[in-house]
Amino acid sequence: MGMSSLKALKYVVFFFNLLFWVSGCTILGFGIYFLINNSFGVLFYNLPFLTVGNVVVIVGSIIMVIAFLGCMGSIKENKCLLMSFFVLLLFILLIEVIVAILLFVYEQKIDEYVANDLNQSIRRYNSDNNTKMAWDGIQQYLECCGVNGTSNWNGRPPESCPKDDDTKGCYLKAKLWFHSNFLYVGILIIGVCVIQVLGMSFALTLNCQIEKNSQSLGI
Numbered sequence: 001m002g003m004s005s006l007k008a009l010k011y012v013v014f015f016f017n018l019l020f021w022v023s024g025c026t027i028l029g030f031g032i033y034f035l036i037n038n039s040f041g042v043l044f045y046n047l048p049f050l051t052v053g054n055v056v057v058i059v060g061s062i063i064m065v066i067a068f069l070g071c072m073g074s075i076k077e078n079k080c081l082l083m084s085f086f087v088l089l090l091f092i093l094l095i096e097v098i099v100a101i102l103l104f105v106y107e108q109k110i111d112e113y114v115a116n117d118l119n120q121s122i123r124r125y126n127s128d129n130n131t132k133m134a135w136d137g138i139q140q141y142l143e144c145c146g147v148n149g150t151s152n153w154n155g156r157p158p159e160s161c162p163k164d165d166d167t168k169g170c171y172l173k174a175k176l177w178f179h180s181n182f183l184y185v186g187i188l189i190i191g192v193c194v195i196q197v198l199g200m201s202f203a204l205t206l207n208c209q210i211e212k213n214s215q216s217l218g219i
Contacts, residue, residue, distance in 0.1 A: 028060030
């Protein structure tokens with residue numbers, strides 16, 4: 001690979017990561033907005049830190065850091081930064097695979113755990129404002145009521161529940177949505193994995209070519 005090809009690859013990796021760095025900044029901005037305005041409350045009783053704002057901030061921050069390493073490593077032709085970028089992408093890819101396997105193996109147990117935790121959070125609806133905000137938001141957005149239906153509220157459902165007596169529960173409706181859109185979710189996940197593998201391949205190829213050019217120049 002000549003110098004012109006190396007330069008082309010370098011800028012491909014740079015703009016590839018620059019795009020994701022901007023995306024990470026945008027995601028982080030939304031996460032901070034959610035945290036400041038407390039737009040979404042706490043839905044899971046045993047996982048109070050698992051809020052939309054926290055998750056979005058963490059995801060945005062990770063994307064920003066990894067993309068920054070890719071940008072600087074490519075434009076500066078820094079092998080250390082490129083290998084750090086490669087290792088982080090590989091680490092995240094392995095975590096995604098492990099999580100997917102665990103979700104598949106323990107699907108029923110996770111299903112029971114989530115349902116039980118949601119039922120516990122319903123009991124805190126009138127005593128905890130964050131829980132109330134979370135349930136009102138999800139019931140209005142998904143047009144659902146309770147975990148499995150209106151019966152979960154043990155009395156009169158809150159105003160955020162639809163008035164229809166045949167309204168489905170939020171957890172049931174979320175699962176139905178997931179199953180009906182499984183193909184699109186799968187394509188999205190595969191797309192993310194492909195992008196990660198491409199990023200790793202570009203970084204490794206660029207790193208090897210920088211090494212070869214350094215050796216040829218006697219550096």
